[in-house]
Amino acid sequence: MDNSQQFKYSTGVVAYPIFMVLAIWIVFWLQVRFFHGIKNFGVYPLTLKGLRGVLFSPFIHSDIKHLYHNSIPLLVLSMSLFYFYRKIAWKVLLYGIILSGFITWCIGRPANHIGASGLIYVLVSFIFFKGIFAKYYRLVALSFLVVFLYGSMIWYVFPGERGMSWEGHLAGLITGFLFALLFRKTIAKPERYVWQQPDYNEDDDPFLKHFDENGNFIELKDELDESEENQNNLQQESQVKIVYDFKESPAED
Known part of the structure; x- marks a missing residue:
């Protein structure tokens, strides 16, 4: 059996998520202290200049409150991703940033869309639907845990709060669902001994x-x-x- 499909702890399960969260805090520090113009590197829909935000927007935040609210979900969800789906974790993260950002660029209002919340919605959506499709009790339990912790986030994919990029949230939700379908055959499974094989x-x-x-x-x-x-x-x-x-x-x- 491919060992990459097994549930197995490694230093990367914690190290990579911490590194990502640390990166967005460092960018925010640079933004506040030296480069105030970083805030303008978000996704600006339907403009050529706004395409740069597809890559940069997840690392940019408007204020400390915005950054704090995104840090904890990003840490928890990315750790779950690397533990249960480590073989495809980087694909989900990198392609998730690109696809969700591009969808935001296509459907968003003419405004500067910034923040890691789009990526967070990618992870929430992917982990939830992937667990349901897997029909494996650990992953289904993880899906329900995600719903319990972040189920209220579903309301933020609709127009509502002023200044909130609901388009980015919706783009992340769509992207996570598509990835759950695309990587449907890549199901993480626990290690089986020889006597457990069919x-x-x-x-x-x-x-x-x-x-x-x-x-x-x-x-x-x-x-x-x-x-x-x-x-x-x-x-x-x-x-x-x-x-x-x-x-x-x-x-x-």
């Missing part, structure tokens, strides 16, 4: 051959013969042949 046959198991019908441990004939042969070889090697050579002393006068 084609497992007890008669072919070399370990179980050492037990009789009553559960008593037995030595197989081939192994006994090999063991006796090894013992004989060791005995032969351990036998030392000693030869004494006597030499007469010369006669004394």
Whole structure:
């Protein structure tokens, strides 16, 4: 089985999400201290200049409150992504930024759309629908946990609050759903032992051959013969042949 499909903890599960969150905080610090114009690098729909925001907008935030509200969901969801779907985690993140940003560029109002919330909606949507499609209890449980924690976010994909990019949220929701369909065959699964495989046959198991019908441990004939042969070889090697050579002393006068 491909080990990349197994649920397995690694340093990347924590390190990569922390690095991403740290990156958006560093960009915000640079924005506040040195480069105030960074804020204008968001997605501006249907303009050639606004396309640069497809890549840059997730790292740009309007104020500290905006940044804080995006940091915790991004950290939690990206850690879940790298733990349960580490084989495709980077694809979901990178392609998610590009596709959700492009959809925002296509459908958004003429305004500067910034923030990591579009990517967060990609992760929420992907993790939820992927777990439902997988029909595996751990992933389904993860889907319901996402709904419990972030289910209220669904209301922000509709026009409502002033100054909020609901178009970016909707673009992220659509992108996550599309990725759940696109990567449908890439289902993370727990590690299975040999005896858990569907084609497992007890008669072919070399370990179980050492037990009789009553559960008593037995030595197989081939192994006994090999063991006796090894013992004989060791005995032969351990036998030392000693030869004494006597030499007469010369006669004394």
